Amino acid sequence: MTAVVTAYDVPEIRARMTEWTRDPGLNGAGNWYLFFVGPRPEDSAGEPAFPPLDDVGATIADTLRAQIPAAELFYVSADLTDLASHAATTLVDYRLHPEDLPAPVGLMVYEHPPVTRTANALHNDVSLVSWGPGRGGLWVQTWGTIPDPLPTAVDVGRKLARLPRDHALSQMRKAAALNLPLPALGNKPSSHDDAVDQAAKHLLATFMSNTERAPIPPSFSPPHGYQWCGLTPMTFTDMKGWPSALTEGTSAATIDAQLALQRTILTTWLLMGQTLVRSERIAAPRAARRRIERYDPALNQGVRLVDLRRARTTPADRHSDAFGQGTREYHHSWIVRGHWRNQYYRSRDDHRPIWIADHLAGPEDKPLIGGERVNVLRR
Incomplete structure (x- = not known):
């Protein structure tokens, strides 16, 4: 692990x-x-x-x-x-x-x-x-x-790297000459040992062209x-x-x-x-x-x-006092789920997405839509 x-x-x-x-x-x-x-x-x-x-x-x-x-x-x-x-x-x-x-x-x-x-x-x-x-x-x-533990390919590669390069290439060319089909449900080997052997031959064939152009890295x-x-x-x-x-x-x-x-x-x-x-x-x-x-x-x-940062109860760009100052009167508070908002930046004359985190909206003294009990996970 x-x-x-x-x-x-x-x-x-x-x-x-x-x-x-x-x-x-x-x-x-x-x-x-x-x-x-x-x-x-x-x-x-x-x-x-x-x-x-x-x-x-x-x-x-x-x-x-x-x-x-x-x-x-x-x-x-x-x-x-x-x-x-x-x-x-x-x-x-x-x-x-x-x-x-x-x-x-x-x-x-x-x-x-x-x-x-x-x-x-x-x-x-x-x-x-x-x-x-x-x-x-x-x-x-x-x-x-x-x-x-190491993936099979890494383990095989490290073992090949310890062999003389000509010997490793010889093994790879023999495996490539077999032209074995890729393992699939229709041609699954009958035993575990056969499956391992077939997978090893595919790995050898796969790395043949790599080994022809460069030495195998010892750590692979x-x-x-x-x-x-x-x-x-x-x-x-x-x-x-x-x-x-x-x-x-x-x-x-x-x-x-x-x-x-x-x-x-x-x-x-x-x-x-x-x-x-x-x-x-x-x-x-x-x-x-x-x-x-x-x-x-x-x-x-x-x-x-x-x-x-520690979770907020209102979005970063809006103070809780702002709610209720307009002509509309709210009778509940509610949860606003996290979402993106396209924010304009004058300095580069373009918009940039900003993330608005989950927060409570509406008057703090009004009941929460969906129930008054809220479980808050504080970071």
Whole structure:
């Protein structure tokens, strides 16, 4: 079972990620992206962030090498994570502005994965987001915790990495030559051992082309503990809502999961700019600071813990005295459910969604519609 990450852990997580991006060896980011992404993956076709002659894997590795050490650190509490997940489901299409970001370059860790129970496990495990300038505007990269025990693919990959490369390639080519059908209900192996054997052969065949272009990374998954889940290059000027360009033929389940994750990240950033969120700056424990300083004393060791303020009984932009001052007289109070409101900002001559939290509305001395007993959860 994966341990819960606290805000005090974030600076050391960043230090481990920085070390990985700078490592020129087989276990570093350069070789990892060469092995897993390569110079020109199929899903980068037509993506304006990567010109036809670009080495996509190397470009991503180089970008992370510059961004991760410079990132401002954020830790999103469980309460704020839950609110972002809920509010994202009703967020209307919105074009992101650079000033909506909590920092130009950042690394944000959620207390728990913000999107779960989708049909795509890759998005369900995401709990870390990094971002910074990229071609065309902004690059957002998502990372998922590596579960314990290790997934089968990681375990097989680490075992293959210990073999001589020629021997590993020989095994992969033999598995690929079998051309086994993908496991399905109609061709389910008769025994558990046969099922394991068939799955192993599929993994071997899958990694053959990767191993032909680069050595297998010894850790297979990044050694800092977070698996890279994907990159979304975003252009501020052309963006409507979040949805990025999706590969033709992508399943509906994958699209839904990706959009849910992207909208939740965008919602988190929007909420972080509102008064309903409070921010507290903390530092890593002394032992962690010493380990970070031994690696790179220039790394910033502060992290901003962002959490919800104590619940209000009226919305942030409206005082309770305002009720009853008009010509209409109210005979009840009522609960207003959380919702988005499009707020105009003169400074940028544009609107920005703001979240109006659940609150009691109406005269305080009038009975509550639906009953006078209210259970209030205070954060």
